Amino acid sequence: MKRLLAIGVALMLGSFTAGNTLASDKVLKMSTTTSTEASGLLDVLLPALEKDTGIQVKVIAKGTGAAIRDGMDGNVDVIFVHARDREDAFVAEGYGTKRYAVMHNDFVVLGPANDPAGAKKQADVSSALKAVSESGSLFISRGDDSGTHTKEQDLWKQSGIPVEKKTITVVKSGKDVEISTIRPANSDAWYVSIGQGMGKTLTFAEEKQAYTMSDRGTYIKYKFGKTPAIDLEIVSEGDEQLANPYGVIPVNPAKHPEVNNKLAVEFAEWITSAKGQKVIADYRLEGQQLFFPDAM
Amino acid sequence: MDLLFDSVRSAIGLLLAFDSELVDIVVVSLRVSFFSTLFGALAGVPLGFLIAYNQFRWKRMVITCLNTLLALPTVVIGLLVYSFISRRGVFGSLELLYTQKAIVIGQLILIIPVIISLTISAISRIDNRYRTSALTLGANNLQVAWVICREARFGIIAAIIAAFGRVIAEVGISMMLGGNAKGFTRTMTTAMALEYDKGEFVLAVALGIVLMAFAFAINIIFNLLQGRTNADTV
Amino acid sequence: MPTLFELSGLIKDYGVRRVLDINNLSLEKGGIYALRGANGAGKSTLLSLLAFLETPTGGKIIFNGQEVNYGTGSHLYQLRQKVVLVDQSPLMFSGSVYHNVEFGLRVRKIGRVERKQIVEKALEQVGMLGFIDHDASKLSGGETKRVALARGLAVAPDVLLLDEPAANVDLENQRILFEIINRINKEGSTSIIYSTHQFPVDEQPAHQILILDKGKLHFDRRCNIFTASVKVANGEKSVCRLAGCAIELELSNTVLASVKDTFYLFINPEKIELLNSTTAPPENSFGVEVLNLTRKEKRVEYTVHIGKELLISSTYRSYKENPVYLGQGVMIHLPEDAISVYPLKHGQEIN
Numbered sequence: 001m002k003r004l005l006a007i008g009v010a011l012m013l014g015s016f017t018a019g020n021t022l023a024s025d026k027v028l029k030m031s032t033t034t035s036t037e038a039s040g041l042l043d044v045l046l047p048a049l050e051k052d053t054g055i056q057v058k059v060i061a062k063g064t065g066a067a068i069r070d071g072m073d074g075n076v077d078v079i080f081v082h083a084r085d086r087e088d089a090f091v092a093e094g095y096g097t098k099r100y101a102v103m104h105n106d107f108v109v110l111g112p113a114n115d116p117a118g119a120k121k122q123a124d125v126s127s128a129l130k131a132v133s134e135s136g137s138l139f140i141s142r143g144d145d146s147g148t149h150t151k152e153q154d155l156w157k158q159s160g161i162p163v164e165k166k167t168i169t170v171v172k173s174g175k176d177v178e179i180s181t182i183r184p185a186n187s188d189a190w191y192v193s194i195g196q197g198m199g200k201t202l203t204f205a206e207e208k209q210a211y212t213m214s215d216r217g218t219y220i221k222y223k224f225g226k227t228p229a230i231d232l233e234i235v236s237e238g239d240e241q242l243a244n245p246y247g248v249i250p251v252n253p254a255k256h257p258e259v260n261n262k263l264a265v266e267f268a269e270w271i272t273s274a275k276g277q278k279v280i281a282d283y284r285l286e287g288q289q290l291f292f293p294d295a296m
Numbered sequence: 297m298d299l300l301f302d303s304v305r306s307a308i309g310l311l312l313a314f315d316s317e318l319v320d321i322v323v324v325s326l327r328v329s330f331f332s333t334l335f336g337a338l339a340g341v342p343l344g345f346l347i348a349y350n351q352f353r354w355k356r357m358v359i360t361c362l363n364t365l366l367a368l369p370t371v372v373i374g375l376l377v378y379s380f381i382s383r384r385g386v387f388g389s390l391e392l393l394y395t396q397k398a399i400v401i402g403q404l405i406l407i408i409p410v411i412i413s414l415t416i417s418a419i420s421r422i423d424n425r426y427r428t429s430a431l432t433l434g435a436n437n438l439q440v441a442w443v444i445c446r447e448a449r450f451g452i453i454a455a456i457i458a459a460f461g462r463v464i465a466e467v468g469i470s471m472m473l474g475g476n477a478k479g480f481t482r483t484m485t486t487a488m489a490l491e492y493d494k495g496e497f498v499l500a501v502a503l504g505i506v507l508m509a510f511a512f513a514i515n516i517i518f519n520l521l522q523g524r525t526n527a528d529t530v
Numbered sequence: 531m532p533t534l535f536e537l538s539g540l541i542k543d544y545g546v547r548r549v550l551d552i553n554n555l556s557l558e559k560g561g562i563y564a565l566r567g568a569n570g571a572g573k574s575t576l577l578s579l580l581a582f583l584e585t586p587t588g589g590k591i592i593f594n595g596q597e598v599n600y601g602t603g604s605h606l607y608q609l610r611q612k613v614v615l616v617d618q619s620p621l622m623f624s625g626s627v628y629h630n631v632e633f634g635l636r637v638r639k640i641g642r643v644e645r646k647q648i649v650e651k652a653l654e655q656v657g658m659l660g661f662i663d664h665d666a667s668k669l670s671g672g673e674t675k676r677v678a679l680a681r682g683l684a685v686a687p688d689v690l691l692l693d694e695p696a697a698n699v700d701l702e703n704q705r706i707l708f709e710i711i712n713r714i715n716k717e718g719s720t721s722i723i724y725s726t727h728q729f730p731v732d733e734q735p736a737h738q739i740l741i742l743d744k745g746k747l748h749f750d751r752r753c754n755i756f757t758a759s760v761k762v763a764n765g766e767k768s769v770c771r772l773a774g775c776a777i778e779l780e781l782s783n784t785v786l787a788s789v790k791d792t793f794y795l796f797i798n799p800e801k802i803e804l805l806n807s808t809t810a811p812p813e814n815s816f817g818v819e820v821l822n823l824t825r826k827e828k829r830v831e832y833t834v835h836i837g838k839e840l841l842i843s844s845t846y847r848s849y850k851e852n853p854v855y856l857g858q859g860v861m862i863h864l865p866e867d868a869i870s871v872y873p874l875k876h877g878q879e880i881n
Binding site: 062063065066067068069070143144145146166168169170171172173174179188192193194195196197200203204206207208228231 | 298301302303305306309310313315317382383384393394471475476477478479480482486487490492493494495496497498499502
């Protein structure tokens with residue numbers, strides 16, 4: 001009995017270490033956003049990548065802020081995110097080597113079917129948001145510093161509605177750093193910031209029958225891929241401002257020598273190659289095209 | 297180490313500045329925890345007393361079930377309550393989801409077993425002679441119950457404090473049922489989870505320090521009471 | 531005197547152990563009863579039953595002519611208003627001495643002013659008035675006992691049950707305790723039943739003594755207790771003299787192991803044998819004269835003279851087989867299993 005147990009333990013340990021060594025050959029650590037992972041694209045993209053290049057990707061999905069932070073801390077080899085300004089800053093500050101434009105999808109503004117703010121009638125997204133703010137209907141903001149939240153803050157700024165900037169000071173590396181968020185001014189009564197992922201934000205908005213903003217992929221999933229379907233309608237879409245570009249940035253080995261830059265670059269080049277771009281273009285969610293290749 | 301140092305400095309800075317956002321979060325946390333603990337105590341202490349004081353057929357079974365409930369994960373409670381109070385649930389029309397009331401409901405399910413269980417052990421420790429002394433001096437059942445609860449008061453208060461510590465440090469229920477809405481249902485723990493998601497570790501740790509300060513204060517009270525209880529039984 | 535308690539067929543079991551088994555007992559109103567017996571004889575259990583704090587396993591208790599109904603809590607609650615039991619090692623409620631003594635008055639909804647008067651009087655009676663504002667949990671054992679007594683006195687019960695009131699109390703305080711018992715019995719016509727495992731002191735105030743042994747009540751009068759002393763000790767057996775009596779007993783040293791030279795000796799009247807005069811008498815047999823003869827249901831009780839009165843109780847059947855008459859001389863045998871000995875506390879003797 002004892003011997004059997006010993007053999008069992010040895011086998012388990014053996015397979016464990018064996019698996020580890022095998023896996024460590026071509027494993028890429030990538031941080032991405034929860035919405036990218038939730039879109040389901042990675043489920044077809046990564047197997048195709050492995051088939052072509054033998055690269056296995058270990059995906060760590062977080063909010064955009066945390067995903068970029070993982071890159072800055074050298075916890076991952078590559079980041080795959082959608083927040084253009086911050087991606088550029090990431091490269092400019094030397095954390096990443098180069099931004100590869102991969103694809104884009106778009107954002108949509110959602111609201112209850114009866115559209116109490118009359119946002120559907122508006123010509124563009126700015127006036128739609130203005131209508132929401134003027135009606136005093138609830139608006140649910142992700143408020144989690146994610147790409148979607150970053151986009152939403154930009155949209156409020158560009159809509160011409162007065163905004164207020166809330167800044168808090170924290171200490172980073174011994175220096176005072178300001179962190180600021182933007183929201184419509186005097187909006188305490190109708191603007192709810194919940195600091196959660198897209199899915200949670202959608203269910204929250206549905207629960208409250210409120211307006212919100214979502215990436216199209218998550219919305220399609222909740223609208224067409226779920227029973228019962230989410231009880232929210234698109235009230236504004238198609239505006240150029242709602243475009244949502246995705247980029248891949250290998251982490252700079254000059255900052256973090258331990259990262260696998262060679263593999264990261266191989267990944268970035270494959271995803272922007274004709275093969276990678278075709279996988280993206282062919283991807284369908286609930287029968288709808290979700291992502292549009294940017295590198296072809 | 298830098299992270300911790302930065303965080304402590306940030307926490308102190310935010311606290312000293314009486315940052316309105318931080319104050320909001322702390323107030324929501326305390327408010328929700330206070331009501332959960334209050335209602336939890338109002339339900340749990342009498343139930344615990346009844347179970348401890350009375351002999352009935354399924355007593356052992358009931359206590360075993362209670363001890364099992366102690367291990368109930370907060371996400372399970374969150375899911376359960378969610379399914380009842382979401383718009384599609386039985387109580388959807390009450391519009392409870394993503395309100396402080398919803399958090400209180402969930403937290404009650406979390407802590408009532410805790411309070412009952414600790415009350416039972418507090419009451420069971422009380423010498424039976426308190427009961428017979430009160431009875432023989434002419435007390436009725438209610439008066440006897442009062443005497444026993446009075447003698448068990450430190451144990452009962454300890455139960456209530458333990459429950460408060462549990463709810464103020466709990467994150468699953470607050471997140472699932474409260475929804476982390478800023479200014480409405482954002483508590484210290486959900487705010488920390490959010491700051492972590494945003495990669496703002498400094499703020500997350502700063503909030504953690506505030507929470508630890510509360511936990512520390514609660515434990516000091518707890519220990520003081522425990523000390524007194526021990527002194528009393530000597 | 532009207533009857534206070536009437537017990538019949540009263541049984542109390544704890545699990546498989548029978549701790550109390552009383553065929554018949556009636557206690558009169560206004561009496562003082564001492565309940566004697568060794569530790570574990572069932573004294574506390576009997577007092578708890580009389581205080582309506584426990585439910586008997588079998589039999590019934592009639593209190594003030596009314597059978598106690600254990601089914602209804604309110605009925606027991608009514609009865610408990612008239613009876614108070616003071617514990618052997620009482621517990622104080624958290625709070626001051628005042629808070630403790632006023633407890634029974636508060637539950638009886640007596641007004642604050644009157645409450646204060648009664649509490650002060652009760653504490654004065656037990657000599658604890660000076661402690662009125664003290665923390666009750668900080669009192670010594672003796673002080674706690676006295677406050678517990680005051681707690682009982684304050685509610686002026688019809689019946690006061692005291693479990694071992696004299697245990698761990700020095701002689702001076704025992705005397706004070708007995709004075710209090712006498713006084714409240716006379717002034718307030720309170721019936722008192724107290725238990726003690728110490729054997730009799732003549733100053734004890736009891737009108738009647740009940741002896742419990744292993745849950746059974748042997749007889750309900752003051753008798754068959756003697757002060758004895760070892761006269762000659764040799765080998766396995768010792769010769770003991772009973773004070774004030776004309777007889778000497780030969781007892782094995784194993785029986786005497788728990789006592790010193792002088793001790794109490796109790797002779798169980800049910801185990802005394804009446805011998806047929808034709809047989810040769812074994813040791814510890816004596817010729818005596820029957821002074822008194824009473825039939826008690828299935829038993830017959832005799833009183834004989836051995837310098838003091840000795841009670842003998844035999845079954846009616848054996849009486850019929852071997853009848854005796856008043857004034858007749860008979861031979862009695864005291865077997866060792868009829869004899870129990872108890873240590874004597876210094877200064878306590880009966881003659």
